[in-house]
Amino acid sequence: MIPCLELNNGSLRVADSSKCLKEALKALLQLIPLGNVTTYKEIGNLLALSPREVGKLLKGNDEPIVVPCHRVVKSDGRVGGYTFRSRSNSFLKEKLLRIEGVFFKGTRVSSRSYYGLTQELLG
DNA sequence: CTTTTTCCACAGC
DNA sequence: GCTGTGGAAAAAG
Numbered sequence A: 001m002i003p004c005l006e007l008n009n010g011s012l013r014v015a016d017s018s019k020c021l022k023e024a025l026k027a028l029l030q031l032i033p034l035g036n037v038t039t040y041k042e043i044g045n046l047l048a049l050s051p052r053e054v055g056k057l058l059k060g061n062d063e064p065i066v067v068p069c070h071r072v073v074k075s076d077g078r079v080g081g082y083t084f085r086s087r088s089n090s091f092l093k094e095k096l097l098r099i100e101g102v103f104f105k106g107t108r109v110s111s112r113s114y115y116g117l118t119q120e121l122l123g
Numbered sequence B: 001c002t003t004t005t006t007c008c009a010c011a012g013c
Numbered sequence C: 001g002c003t004g005t006g007g008a009a010a011a012a013g
Helices: A018-029 A040-047 A052-058 A092-100 A117-121
Strands: A005-008 A013-015
Touching: A013 A018, A013 A040, A018 A040, A018 A052, A040 A052, A040 A117
Parallel strands: none
Antiparallel strands: A005 A013
């Protein structure tokens, strides 16, 4: 199902090549349906990374948009940072999310737009 | 409710 | 070493 990820006794483990990590991350992102988001924290928990590392990896992605890195937000619901074509542009990130049907409550993503990634993967 | 402080884990200088 | 990140959690206001 997910490349480079093995699940054993209730938790996920990544084969540790950095290329594999990228593949796994990409696969996880593509599980998130349109109109939903997940958080840096949740991905961090799944892949045993600090949330900041997740952000760095996402920034380093070579295919923005097709790899939906914009569907990852901060755990408090604000969208967090976003860099598009070497430009920092969180505004664009929010716009993309709105287009996809994510609900906002003020500056934050509404709780009903979250996707339970961990639960989906681990039951 | 908001802002600030502390910690984070790594890369680059 | 110090600084800067696409962050989090606790503390303070």
